[in-house]
Amino acid sequence: MKSDKISEAVVRRLPVYLRFLNDLHKREIATVSSQELGQRLDLNPAQIRKDLAYFGDFGRKGIGYDVPYLIEKIRHILKLDQQINVVLVGAGNLGQALSNYNIYLKDTMKITAVFDSYPPKIGTKINTLTVQPMDELASTVREQGIRIAIITVPEQEAQKVADILIEAGIEAILNFAPVILKTPSGIRVHAADFTTDLQSLAYYLHEGKDEEEHEY
C-alpha cells in the first residue's frame, strides 16, 4: 500500500465509515451494503465501493460487507490498531473541550498529555491530565512516544508551537488555530479551523432568500 496514491478525500471518509460501522456493530448488525452505507452517509454507493476497493476486495456481491471484518480492515488501514498517543497544546476552552472527546476515541488513540505556556494554567487538571509547562514538551513526547499533536493556541502562537512540536519529533498536526502553518514536507497538517467550515456552509443556503441575481 502506497500512502501517496490515495487521495486525502478518501482518507478523510474512512473514519466516517468506521464510525457508522462501529454503530452497526454495537447494534449487532453483521452485514451492510454499499447502498445502505450511501443512504446513511449521503454518499454515492459507487463512490463507497470505489473508496473501499483501494484497500482490498472487502465486499461480496448480493451480501455486502461483513461489518466486523470491515471495521478491522479500516482500523488497520488508518493505523488505529496500534497505540497512538496524542499531545494537545493550548489548555483554553477549546483545548478543554477537545480533551473531553477522549471518551469517544478508542483506547488505542488518546490525548495523553496537555501543555500550556500560561503559568496559571500549569498544574491544573483537565479530567485525568495535568497541564504541563512547555519546557517539558520534548521529553514528554519522547517518553510517551507521542506522534500526533493538536494545536489549540491563539493564532499568533501557533507557528512557534508547531516548530517546537516538529523539533520534538511529532509527525502529524491537527491545527485549530486560524493560520496556515509552515512545516517541512513529511509533516502532515490538517486544518480544523471551523470558520472555513462555516463559510463553506453558507454556499448551500437556499437561493430563494438571496435577492441578488447571480451572473455566472
Added chain:
Amino acid sequence: MKSDKISEAVVRRLPVYLRFLNDLHKREIATVSSQELGQRLDLNPAQIRKDLAYFGDFGRKGIGYDVPYLIEKIRHILKLDQQINVVLVGAGNLGQALSNYNIYLKDTMKITAVFDSYPPKIGTKINTLTVQPMDELASTVREQGIRIAIITVPEQEAQKVADILIEAGIEAILNFAPVILKTPSGIRVHAADFTTDLQSLAYYLHEGKDEEEHEY
C-alpha cells in the same frame, strides 16, 4: 450558477483560498499565481485553476489572479457578501471556544445568539452574547433571520436539537456532536467531529515506525 453541479470538495476549498487571499490583501499584494497559491496551500496549481474556473474566468495568463477581485468573487460565490446570522446551541467549553472565533469571522457572518438547556447556564454571558433558554429559540431565529446553526451539545441531545432548529427554519448545520444527524433533504449538514479528523491523520504517520507489514 447551479449549486449542485459543484462538488463539496471544491466548496470546502473556497474558504481556504479566501483566507489566504485576505492575508495577501492585508500585506498589499495585488496579484497571485495559481503556482504561488498551490505552493502555499499544498494543492496542485491545475486543481486550483480548475476550482476557480467553475465560477468564471478570473485569472490572466502570465499575470495571475487579481487579489481584491478574486476576494470579492469568492465572497459572492459563498454568499458572504450578505449578512448571515448564526445561532449556536450548547454553551459548554466548546460552544464558548467557538463563540470566541467571532472575531475571526467577517462582519457579515457572526454568531448572534447562543442557547442552552441547562438552567445555570441561562443568563450567563459569553463575550457580548447572553445564553438564552431553548424555548426562545424559534422566536429568536425568526426575529434575527438566522439561517445557519452550530450544534455543540452532547451526543445524546444532538438529534433533538437539530429537529428543533430545522422546525425553526434553519437551512444549514455545522454539527460538532459525534453522531450522524437525520435531516430532511434541503438541509445541509457538515460534521465537524474532530475525532474523524484525528483518525484520518493517523493514516499519514510514517510507515517506518509501524513494524507490521501491510499486505495490500
